Amino acid sequence: MGQNQICRYLFVIYLFFLSTTTRAQSVLEHVYVGQFLSYDSKLEPEISKKAVxxxxxxxESLQYSVEILPASSPEENLKRVSKGNLYISGFYRRDKATGKLVLYGHIYNSEKGILIDAYNSYNEVQGLEEIKDSLPKDEGHQSDESVLEQFVQKIVLSIRINKNKLERRENINEYVLSNPISKRFSFPVQKEDIKKSTEQVFNLLQSQVSTASTKTEVRTHDAPDLVSVISDxxxxxxxxxxxxDVLGNLPGYAPSQDYDRSTVSYRGMFEGWNNNHLLMLVDGVQFNDNLYGSAYTSEITPLNMLKSVEVVRGPGSALYGSNAMNGIISLNTISGKDLNGEMQTRARVGTGGTQIYDFRTGNTGKLFDYVLSYNSYQTNGNNYKDYxxxxxxxxxxxxxxxxxxxxxxxxxxxxxxxGKDALEGLSFQYHRQYWNFQTGHGWLWAIPDYNGPMSEYRDIGSMKYKNKITSKLTxxxxxxxxxxxIDWNTRYEPNGGSAGFYPAGVTEYLKTNGQSMFGRAQLTYDLGNSxxxxxxxxxxxxxxxxxxxxxxxANLTDAADSYPPFPNNANGNLGPWLAWIKNKPVWTVGVFGQMVSPKFFYDKLQLTxxxxxxxxxxxxxxxxNPYSGFLGFPYAPHAKRVxxxxxPKAALVYTITRNLNLKLMGGQAFRTPSITEMFGANTFSLASNPRxxxxEIVRDYEAAIDWYLNQYVNFRVNYxxxxxxxQIFYSLQNNNLSTNIYSAVTNxxxxxxxxxxxxxxGFINYSYAHRLSEKMLDKTVSASQNEMTWAPSHIANGGIRYQTSxxxxxxxxxxxxxxxRRASDFGTIDTTTGILQSDSRLQYPQYRPNYVRNWTNVDVRIAYHLTEKISVGLFASNLLNNQQKLIKINNFPFDYSNQQRQILVDLNASF
Structure with a gap:
């Protein structure tokens, strides 16, 4: 056989192979295309026809076999598609600001019945619009034909490079799940990957959404506030x-402590035991304590019930009333559909006798979805000796x-x-929060000679109904x-306390409670265009x-005789703890309104x-006020305080480019003195001052830039x-009386x-605060004009996390x-001149330095997934075991200490 004949045979074999491959491709590569539907725009049938x-x-030019399907939902059309083939559907609309055509394309795998890829032309249209002034005439004005051509090229390319019909999660996240279109239409995303998908979408910075800022859904980038969203x-x-832990890693906040309570300072203002000036929301409902008015941000409010946390920095009283001075912490709880019948457990056990156990489960039903979660926490605490x-x-x-x-x-x-179906919009919640604690350095700054059990609990039940009256009105x-x-057995003085005045010390027992009812009625009207x-x-x-x-x-009602012990140190009954308001309800009414304007000035401006x-x-x-009228009342029966x-609040958000916003914000917030600050009596735990x-009032003015450098990096800066x-503290100089201490201006x-x-x-942030002026209201505390005291001027945080399968x-x-520190932290000052009269630093030994030194804390966590449902990890807090001091204000020989190094083994399992 000659060489030419061999070549002819090889050529024939090649042609046969090629034709066979082409026929196979024409059979295997069958694509179904559905009609494109109008989305948030008028009908333009010619656009759908041109796209299809x-x-x-x-x-077809690439040897695919194409079949056109009627206009219908993806679920319906997928039933018409042969198994193993692709189905393409899409939407179109006109951009309201520019009139440009926007096309959305979605690619489905019919064998699995799920969305596997997506694309839309919105970014390209916007990008050209933003730079059109720098382009030659008409180059930035993209025509319908150009949009269609680019869109078709992208969709076809996506099909050709994805021969194995694999799910391209990054495109689905960017073009569907993080896009407003996902709120209008339901897309069949891979069911077993929904949780993972949600987490990935959540981590797309540009798709983060806040509801706490305006009580309506708004991208954090566009919110008229500085908002941080933290996922579970x-x-x-x-x-x-x-x-x-969450707040302490955000800009502006820093760890603080007073008495036994851990809290956070904010923008140069020290936080006391009585209240942390934060408002807490749980699924949009105020959740602060009814006795102290405080938001419980320590470990007594666990994180296992949460899907996400929103932190809105700065004043929020224009929407939420009292307490929203340093910010809003909005807790968004998990739902039954998030758990889908799973039982999720977690155990953390480690040094210092620390044991933390979490359990949660939930599922969906015909009329209701349900969630049940439980957390327990136990620790020996931060054990050390101190003055x-x-x-x-x-x-x-x-x-x-x-x-x-x-x-x-x-x-x-x-x-x-x-609720679901007929009960859509109806929800019920019940919270039981119980905590048991010791008093650290003592409630009158005397470390107890024995432990008196202290416990409290809250029972909170709520019902909420939210639904639409019309498509616009909710x-x-x-x-x-x-x-x-409250169930307190408080040890104030040790045996022989106060130079022997109290031979058996002082112990007070209190068991009491306070009840409150809260109600809200609210209407929201959608004006369109945000x-x-x-x-x-x-x-x-x-x-x-x-x-x-x-x-x-001890007789804690007899101030004239310096609260003497009862005869033989026996216990004696005391008057009511809140005697001022026994059987007298305290009412609060708030009326509020807010307008968020539709975007105007070419969709560049939005006013709130x-x-x-x-x-x-x-x-x-x-x-x-002793009183002996003809009716025989022992005191004036009808005093009143109103x-x-x-x-007010105002904010202007200016969209410089699609990824760069300028925000100008100003607002006022307040805090009405709490029940315990106003009305404590017959006790060493409180001394109140209702007359x-x-x-407290705060006014904040801010200018901020919020910039997405790209889809991966968000930079924000604000002044x-x-x-x-x-500001209200419990005053040392006034026998623990609730007192307005000082006013301060900070920038x-x-x-x-x-x-x-x-x-x-990850994240990196830095905060700086400078005291501009102060006005002292309690003259026994020295002023510190133009110098920051009692709180750090400089705070920095950084963190990075990495995950594989x-x-x-x-x-x-x-x-x-x-x-x-202030001068009054070192001794007694002259209340007229403010000059230090006696200096405790001259005593021997020197118990604490002249200032609290800077420190750095490092935490590390690693985990390994044994299976998809089981993981084991190790967590170390204060890894370097640094000494971390937190200031104790006023003239005391000690500061508080943060927790020493702690190691926890972390086990997670789902069933």
Missing amino acids: DRLKARL KELLQFGRISLN DGSGRTDITGANAKFAVQDARSNYYLFTKLE HEYVLQYQNHS GSILAGVETTRFLYTGDKSHYAN VGVRNDQTVQHYLGID FRKTS QLRP FIRNFQN GAEAEINFTYNQIS KYEGSIQAHFQGTVY
Whole structure:
């Protein structure tokens, strides 16, 4: 056989193989194309016809077999598609600002019945629009034909490079799940990957959404506030235990402590035990405590029930009323559909006797979805020896050290029902929050000589209904009941305390409670183009009916004789803990409104204005005013205090480019003095001041830039001026009386970078605060004009986390700058001149330095997934075991200490 003949045979074989391959391809590569539907735009049938015709022509030119399907939903058309083939459908609309055509394409795998790829032309249209002024004439004005051509090329290319019909999750996240179209239409995304998908979408920075900022859904980028959104995945992977851990890694916030309570300072203002000036929301409903008015951000509020946390920095009283001064913490809880019948368990066990156990489950039903979660926490606490404020000495005559009592435990039970079908919009929640604690350095700054059990609990039940009246109008109603119970056995003085005045020390026992009812009615009207109008009314009724038990071994009502011990140190009954308001309800009513304008000026500007008026009416018994009228009352029976505050807010968001926003914001917030600050009596735990105590007020003015450098990196920077008036502390100089201490003006700047790319994400931020001026209201505390005291000027945070299918790890660091003291922290000052009269630093030994030194904390977590449902990890807090001091204000020989190094084994399992 000659060479030419061999070549001919080989050529024939090649042609046969090629024709066979082509025939196979024509059989296997069969593509179905559905009609394109109008989305948020008028009908233009010619657009759909052109898109379908061009797709058909381009695919057929590449040897694909194409079949056109009628206009229908993806689910219906997928039933018509032969198994193993692709189905393409899509939408079209006109951009309202530019009139440009926008096309959406979705590619489905018929064998699995799921979306596997997607694309839309919105980014290209917007990109050209933004730079059109720098382009030659008409080049930036993209025609319909050009949009269609580019769109068809992208869709066909997506099909050709995905021969194995694999799911391209990144495109689905970007073009569907993080796009407003996903809220209008339902897309069949791979069911077993929904949770993972949701987490990935959540981590796309540009798709983060806030509801706490305006009570309507808005991208954090466009919100008229500075908002941080933290997913449950981030809470898990960074090893967060409490909301304090979350706040302490955000700009502006820093760890703080007073008495036994861990809290956070904010923008240069020290936070005391009484209240942290934060408002907490749970699924949009106020959740602050009814006795103290505080938001519980320590570990007694667990994170296992959460799907995400939103933190809105700065004033929020224009929408939410009292307490929203330093920000809003919005807790978005998990739903039954998130768990889908799974039982998820977690156990963390480690040093210091720390044990944390989590359980949660939930599922969907015909009329209700349900969730049940439980958390328990137990620790021996931060055990070390320290000085206190009792003046007790050792055998050398120096101040003695005692073991700080910090053991604590708590549990939290949460249940939720969410209505479906005919009950859509109706939900019920029940929370039982219980905590047991010790008093650290002592409630009168004397470390107890034995532990007195201290426990509290809250029962909170709420009902909420939210639904649409029309396509534009939504109504919402909330009812919430809260009962806060106290069971304290408080040890104030040790045996022989106060130079022997109390031979058996001082112990007070209190068992009491306070109850409140909260209600809200609210209407929201959708103006279109991101605009809305909102109006509502809220009311709260607090009632105290007396104590179940209240006694002590000292007469804590006899101030004239310096609270002497009862004869033989026996226990004697005491009057009501909140005697001022026994059986006298305290009412608060708030009326609020907000307008978020539709975007205007070529969709570049959006204005938000809001205002709220709150009025609290307190009828109380004048127990400080002896009275003997003809009716024989022992004191004036009808005293009254009314607090009225109007809280305005205004913000302007200017879209410089699609990824760059300028925000100008200003607002006022307030805090009405809490029940315990106003009305404590017959006790060493409180000393109240209902006739003179003034509300706290803050005014913030800010300018901010929010910039997406690309889809992976978000940069934000802001400048603020903050005027805080009438801050309330428990005053050392006034026998623990609730007192307005000082007012201060502070300015500063905050900068942050948040980033995410594939399996890596993280954050870096820095905050600076500078004191501009102060006005002292308690003259026994020295002023510190133009110098920051009691809080750090410099704060920095950074963290990074990494995840693969088997491994995950994170590291984070917090830097807290030097904290300076006031002159009155070193001794007694002249109340007229403010000059230090006596200096405790001259005594021997020197118990604490002149300032609190800076420190850095590092936390690390690693985990390994044994299976898809089981993982084991290790978490280390304060890895370097640095000494981390937190300032104790006023003239005491000690500062607080942060937790020493702690190691926890972390086990997660789902069933």
